[in-house]
Amino acid sequence: EIVLTQSPATLSLSPGERATLSCRASQSIGTYLVWYQQKPGQAPRLLIYDASNRATGIPARFSGSGSGTDFTLTVSSLAPEDFAFYYCQQRSDWPLSFGGGTKVEIK
Amino acid sequence: EVQLVESGGDLIPPWGSLRLSCAASGFTVSNKYMAWVRQAPGKGLEWVSSVTGGGGTFYADSMKGRFIVSRDNSMNTLYLQMNSLRVEDTAVYYCARGSSSASIFDSWGQGTLVTVSS
Numbered sequence: 315e316i317v318l319t320q321s322p323a324t325l326s327l328s329p330g331e332r333a334t335l336s337c338r339a340s341q342s343i344g345t346y347l348v349w350y351q352q353k354p355g356q357a358p359r360l361l362i363y364d365a366s367n368r369a370t371g372i373p374a375r376f377s378g379s380g381s382g383t384d385f386t387l388t389v390s391s392l393a394p395e396d397f398a399f400y401y402c403q404q405r406s407d408w409p410l411s412f413g414g415g416t417k418v419e420i421k
Numbered sequence: 422e423v424q425l426v427e428s429g430g431d432l433i434p435p436w437g438s439l440r441l442s443c444a445a446s447g448f449t450v451s452n453k454y455m456a457w458v459r460q461a462p463g464k465g466l467e468w469v470s471s472v473t474g475g476g477g478t479f480y481a482d483s484m485k486g487r488f489i490v491s492r493d494n495s496m497n498t499l500y501l502q503m504n505s506l507r508v509e510d511t512a513v514y515y516c517a518r519g520s521s522s523a524s525i526f527d528s529w530g531q532g533t534l535v536t537v538s539s
Contacts (some may be wrong), residue, residue, distance in 0.1 A: 360527045363520070410456075412458075
């Protein structure tokens with residue numbers, strides 16, 4: 315089973331600042347890494363798939379990078395609507411798995 | 422427009438059974454990867470089960486032997502039969518659609534709450 319570890323658990327930033335979120339896999343998953351955003355009371359929303367591809371309608375301030383075991387989600391300049399929880403998910407092997415999440419909160 | 426609507430969540434005692442439904446519109450479930458993902462109160466996302474376009478089924482270890490995923494192509498609906506429910510199964514259960522025959526979940530339902538308690 316592939317374990318995904320996200321860090322930090324909480325990121326306290328101000329609007330306009332850059333956010334850098336990390337997701338580390340317990341074994342190599344190539345680029346089979348997906349990122350989601352979730353706001354309280356809402357379903358998750360697909361942001362990035364296969365490590366670096368933005369999903370339809372996702373703003374260019376969101377970018378993903380990495381391969382193997384280390385991955386990064388970057389928000390270049392936080393907009394007010396970006397304060398939320400972020401989860402990574404691997405689709406390299408069964409069982410699928412999610413990371414524990416990072417909360418991006420307003421400082 | 423793609424839409425997923427879950428139903429069937431309820432308060433159920435331990436060891437009970439429940440079937441969740443996910444009615445899809447705007448696409449055909451029969452040729453898509455579909456999945457159930459759950460979220461316990463105040464916790465993160467946890468993958469539960471998937472069914473591939475070819476009909477293959479996969480489960481998280483803690484659900485194997487207790488949960489069964491299926492779909493009714495005529496109703497365009499995904500199901501999750503949950504048996505031998507435990508307190509730790511309490512969660513919001515989401516159904517999700519995979520994009521491009523892969524486990525990249527591009528559409529999600531609003532979720533249905535399952536509470537397991539005596």
